[in-house]
Amino acid sequence: MDHRSPIARSRRRKLVLLLLALVILPGAALIAGYPALRTVAGVILRHPPNEALLRWFYEPSARAALSTSFAAPCPGYPFLTPSAGLVGGLPWNAAYAPYNILQPHPGIDIFGDGPEGTVPVYAAYDGLLTREEDWVATVIIRHDDPLQPGRVIWTYYTHMASVDGRRSYIVDRFPPGVTALPVRQGELLGYQGSYNGGPGAQPIGMHLHFSIVRSDALGHYLNEAVFANTLDPTPYLGLKLNDPSSGDFPLRCLPPPGAAPSS
Numbered sequence: 001m002d003h004r005s006p007i008a009r010s011r012r013r014k015l016v017l018l019l020l021a022l023v024i025l026p027g028a029a030l031i032a033g034y035p036a037l038r039t040v041a042g043v044i045l046r047h048p049p050n051e052a053l054l055r056w057f058y059e060p061s062a063r064a065a066l067s068t069s070f071a072a073p074c075p076g077y078p079f080l081t082p083s084a085g086l087v088g089g090l091p092w093n094a095a096y097a098p099y100n101i102l103q104p105h106p107g108i109d110i111f112g113d114g115p116e117g118t119v120p121v122y123a124a125y126d127g128l129l130t131r132e133e134d135w136v137a138t139v140i141i142r143h144d145d146p147l148q149p150g151r152v153i154w155t156y157y158t159h160m161a162s163v164d165g166r167r168s169y170i171v172d173r174f175p176p177g178v179t180a181l182p183v184r185q186g187e188l189l190g191y192q193g194s195y196n197g198g199p200g201a202q203p204i205g206m207h208l209h210f211s212i213v214r215s216d217a218l219g220h221y222l223n224e225a226v227f228a229n230t231l232d233p234t235p236y237l238g239l240k241l242n243d244p245s246s247g248d249f250p251l252r253c254l255p256p257p258g259a260a261p262s263s
């Protein structure tokens, strides 16, 4: 027989209910949520470009078959694909980790085959090159937009240094602090590296990150890390870079703009 007061009994019942809520509900949510979590992870891992990336790193014999390489721009398109390798990090605007819906991937990543500092990176188009004073691994080139004459756009190239930032792989012609130096399409800028901000930064594997950046009203480049400041590279390079189902490697040139679709 319970000799405690009804108030104490009611308090104890509340405490038990609270404990149940604290322990059982999150547990149940976790169990129920686990398959969903697994599905999401599965979709990310099965995403064709990611599958290709896993093969690129774990199956070096597959690299030749995955590698995209062009000596000239795709017919009918203005920009040269600036480096050779697996065009990963797709699609442009990918929202899977480390990116998300609010901050998707603002460019494309080209993973080259070879040691660091040996896979060339070329200017995508004629323009004026700038390398800010504190840029170890990055250059940016200003262009008159060939698809929208009168508009200023920029192409951005990064990760061109050793992982610790001690060795820059940018060629000597473009030292830190250089501003608006004329460059031609296809001119050597440097070599792929794996610099991502120096010691302690997330490892990224050797690649080139390439993006097309909008400018402000004065023609100065905007912050490349903000997705909204970048443009879809598909119509510039003539490669399908904005389609989540893209996973047909190596990538091939799209038909020239305005060409009748092949049957």
Ligand SMILES: [Zn+2]
Pocket (backbone or CB within 6 Å): 089, 105, 107, 108, 109, 209, 210
């Ligand atoms: Zn990237």
